[in-house]
Amino acid sequence: MRIISYNIQYGLGIDGRYDLARIADEIRDGDIIGLQEVERYWQRSGMVDEAEALAALLPDHHWVYGANLDMDASYRDEGGRLVNRRRQFGTMVxxxxxxxxxxxxxxxxxxxxxxxxxxxxxxxxxxxPGTGPIRFYSVHLSHLCSETRMPQIEAILDILRRAPAEGGAWCGGHPDPAAGWTEGEMPPMPRDLVLVGDMNCTNTSPEYAALTGPMTGRYGRLCNTDGLVDAYVAAGNDENGGSSNPTGSRIDHCFVSASLRHRVRAVSIDDTATGSDHWPVRVDLD
Known part of the structure; x- marks a missing residue:
């Protein structure tokens, strides 16, 4: 199973062109794909619904979109009819x-x-994916500084910890089964998880340490048995190596729950991609 994480910079490539077809070609081999900086109805990108456009270019993939920045972009057509539309910016799976x-x-x-x-x-x-359910997360953290990212990291860790106890989208029974609330099987909320995204931080940052464990001078990185592991490192790469964008820093990451670390087979960064100012990160799992 191939996992891909890619900050697509709303389709704007390093050559200054907006080209969602190019983005789709760069991620077509992914089985599960986490995207960041996907926008809908922005003037700079041609008022395109990028989520719908990418889904159309990748018709064999199911998809969901998470709008984080959400503002009014409605208008009235020539007949005066209100067309409700939202200008959105967010993540996609x-x-x-x-x-x-x-x-x-x-x-x-x-x-x-x-x-x-x-x-x-x-x-x-x-x-x-057929081997048991997993949680898969796509995220984009603040670009400003470590101090603005740390509260986000703390919130993420809390969300990850709470999820199994909260249960799936719905759980339990209902006093009136005929009411339809329990349509279909009860959805799972597994413990195993994969977290991908543009974290805007490197392995030397306190944010990285909060996610994976502290670094010690004598014993190296202290990863927790119930915590997260950097897939790049689990695949045998040097934690201090790699780059996920032309500036030379590895700020796009894939973290897996410790229980999945032995299933990581390879991690590569496609530095030939030109669809964004970031490069796709590919993770192969058993």
């Missing part, structure tokens, strides 16, 4: 396997006076 359920969580936002600060969120999906 595409999967060759059915997406059983999804939730979108807003993350803490720092209100700035002069610097640009946007609402960001964590998109959760539950997917069963």
């Amino acid at each position: 595409l999967s060759r396997f059915p997406i059983i359920s999804s939730r979108n969580f807003p993350l803490p936002k720092f209100g700035t006076l002069d610097q640009h600060s946007i609402q960001q969120g964590l998109l959760e999906t539950v997917i069963d």
Whole structure:
């Protein structure tokens, strides 16, 4: 199973062209794909619904979209009829396997006076690739500084911890089965998870340590038995190596629950991709 994480910079490539078809070709081999910076109805990208457009270009994938920045973009047509439309910016998950359920969580936002600060969120999906269900998350963290990202990391860790106890999208029975609330099988909320996204931080940051465990001078990284592991490292790569964008830093990551670390077979970063100012990260799992 191939997992891909890609910040597509709303389709704007390093050559200054908007080209969603190019993006689709760069991720077509993915079985489960987490995208960041997917927008709908922005003037800069031609007022395109990028989520719908990407889904049309990848018709064999199920998909969900998580709108984090959400504003009015409605208008009246020539006949005066109101066309309701939202200008949105967020994350997306595409999967060759059915997406059983999804939730979108807003993350803490720092209100700035002069610097640009946007609402960001964590998109959760539950997917069963045939080997048992997993939770798959796509996220994009604040670009401003470590201090604006740390509250987001803390919120993410809380969400990840709570999920199994909260249960699936619905759980339990209902006093009146005929009411239809328990249509279909009860959806799962598994413990195993994969978290991908543009974290805007490297392995030397406190955010990375909060996710994976502290670094010690004598014993190396102290990963927890019930915590997260950097898939790049689990695949045998040097934690200090790699780059996920032309600036030379590895800020796009895939973290897996410790229970999945032995299923990581390979991680590669496609530095030939030109569809964005980031490069796709590919993770192969058994």
